[in-house]
Amino acid sequence: MNTNVSANSESSVVIGIDFGTLSGRAVVVRVSDGAELASAVHDYEHGVISETLPGSSRQLPPETALQVPEDYRAVLRRAVPKALADSGATPEQVVGIATDFTACTVLPTTVDGIPLCELPDLLDRPHAYPKLWKHHAAQPEADDINALASQRGEFWLPRYGGKISSEWEFAKALQVLREDPEVYERTDRWIEAADWIVWQMCGRETRNVCTAGYKGIHQDGVWPDHDYLAALDPRFTDFVDTKLAHPLSQLGGRAGGLTAQAAAWTGLPEGIAVAVGNVDAHVTAAAACATGPGQMLAVMGTSTCHVMNAETLAEVPGMCGVVRDGIVPGLWGYEAGQSGVGDIFGWFVDTGLPEEYAREAAQRGLSAHELLSEKAVSQPVGGHGLVALDWHSGNRSVLVDHDLSGVIAGLTLATRPEEIYRALVEATAYGTRTIVDAFDSSGVPVRDFVVAGGLVRNPFVMQVYADVLRRPLHAIGSDQGPALGSAIHAAVAAGAYPDIHAASAAMGKVERDVFRPDHARADAYDDLYAVYTDLHDHFGRGGSDALHRLRRIRNRTHTQ
Structure with missing residues (x-):
């Protein structure tokens, strides 16, 4: 156990890890003020698998986007030790670690968390692999999910702007069931990569309220019911009960302690706090000091995710979801997005x-x-x-x-x-x-617009946005937004701050009115x-x- 350094010590540090589309980045952050001491990146060996599986020549179907779980573990083994060594901090100073992930990136595993694609007899089965967020081949399943939910008047459909995306958990799972029933049957757990990597680190399965709400159709404490799932496909009736359901954990909470195995991978002390999993865009709100109502954060990279907190619940057309406690506990978290930027x-x-x-x-x-x-x-x-x-x-x-x-x-x-x-x-x-217009016209006004992500470094792009939106743009003061946001959540999980708002105020970074409209x-x-x-x-x-x-x-x- 890491007992030498208090979480409140001036010398204590935390580590945030951002698992992106093509690489994973680790950043070492000082708990007292959010200073970023060092970072390191590990590129995924296999990247995005869209044409053929590793070692295979068989062409994958259009809109397929898969990944290899071992690429995620390699980030723990390589990026974390490198970042820590470069930071000058000692392992004993580290009091917590947290991760964020692309979403919905979801994978089938055994009951013990072993990805099905790592079982020798399933290596050549595409549906045994993690489906990356931009896997869009489940659009027919999403269409069926939406048509049936609309026909039945399911209460949860308006919470997602009237449509469930092909990127999300239920559509992707239904695609597996229809196209490879054997892989579906052998799936004990259908789990977001955001939760799976935490399972790898602390040795116990947890599920976070963010991905459950935004990507898993969990609303008001319930999932889609048996009757609805059976109407989609009788074989899908017990999907929630047998493969998905698990007690949900609040963001900023402690998922468990770092296991001996994960400590060996990372070079960190066994037992330090591992935070509950989170999504890259949502965790960035804390890094950009955008945790209050009406502060829309746009995380701009290969795609853009828009997240914002509000005190009230409303139906915004086309939003990706509105979830209670989905960004910070106690507020309604809204999400929208653009699949390509x-x-x-x-x-x-x-x-x-x-x-x-x-x-x-x-x-x-x-x-x-x-x-x-x-x-x-x-x-x-x-x-x-x-x-x-x-x-x-x-x-x-x-x-x-x-x-x-x-x-x-x-x-x-x-x-x-x-x-x-x-x-x-x-x-x-x-x-x-x-x-933004959809939010404003639905009674959820956007008061501030904050930008983060790689595109913020292009002043031409940012000025176009300021002019088109007719709004000043506030910019995150860090190049490592998601990783810094994860580090902030690690500090909360380690007990250094009472909640995400307090940790964000101390450790987050934002520069106001960086781009003004002409x-x-x-x-x-x-x-x-x-x-x-x-x-x-x-x-x-x-x-x-x-x-x-x-x-x-x-x-x-x-x-x-």
Whole structure:
């Protein structure tokens, strides 16, 4: 047990670990003031599995996104010891550790927590592997879940904006049942990776209220009932009872003590506090000092997740969920999101950048994104004559439809690459404004808008957002938002602070009014946003099913 250092000691530190889409990052943080002493990153060996399983040549179906659990354990073995060594702190100074994860990233395990993909006879079965958050192949199951819930008037459906996402626990589990009944039958526990990694660290299964509420349809203390599940599929009747249900733990709580095995992996003392699992965006609220009502936090990276606390419960169209205690205990936590943001910019750079642009960027020592941003920033608003729809990875909010796809309207033979890039950036800002407008019009006003994540480092992107939203943007004062947020929760779990609000106030970091809107540009963007809204509603709300037809044609060709 770690008994040499008090959790309240000036020398005590905590470790936060952020498990992202492609890597895991560990950060060592001083408990007294949130100073970040060191960090280390470990890239997942297998990354995102979307084409073939390791060691296999068989093509995976479209929209598949899987991962390998051993990549997660490797973060504990490599990133944590490296960060601690670089920090100058000793293992004896560490009083707690906490993690956050992408979500819904979910996996099937045995009753002892062994991932089914690690069983020798299931190595070649895709459904035995963790399904990453952006696994969208369960859209037919999500459609069935939504249609039946709407038909039956299930009370929980409005809590999710009227639609359950294909990214979430029930849709993905139902896909496993339908496509590989044997793997489903051998699944003892269907568990979020956020909870599974905590199980690996403290040796006992726990389930957190955040993923249960937002990704698992747990509302008002209950799950979807037997009658509803049986109506979906008789074989699904006992899904909750046998594979999902478990007592739920509050965020900031202590899940247990670090086991001897996990202590050996990390080089940390056995018995230190391991915090209850959490989600990357939600845990970042504490790091960005955005735990109060009306403070919307946008965690902007490959995708964007919008989270906000409120004192009241309301139905916001297209929200990903509203959960009591979902971000901090005692408040209603709202979540919305965009499935593609940085991924969209990256797609254009990877597939549409002319050779001459790549050569110029290399000669000037710039990244492609920096070069395109520089060229785009001088353009007048609307000068490119373009409006795009940011649906390259489908739409999470407010339409909750992952069968939608991207659109660029207004292209001519004179259109330049930087103009397309700017239009894509603007499209993601319009998508965010659509979400903010939905909250404001539903009686859940957005008072502050705080940004975090990798895109905050691009001033061009941030200024576009400030102008489109007509709001000042407050920015997190850390490059390690989720990991810092996890460290803050570790401090609460270790007993250094009475609650998340107090720990956030002492350890969190935010810079106010970093980007202010320009009113002339904002006025011009209002006109473009009106065009975006027209296209958004036409393609997304029944004016045309062209995008759905194209998706069906594409998927059909991949299965022939």
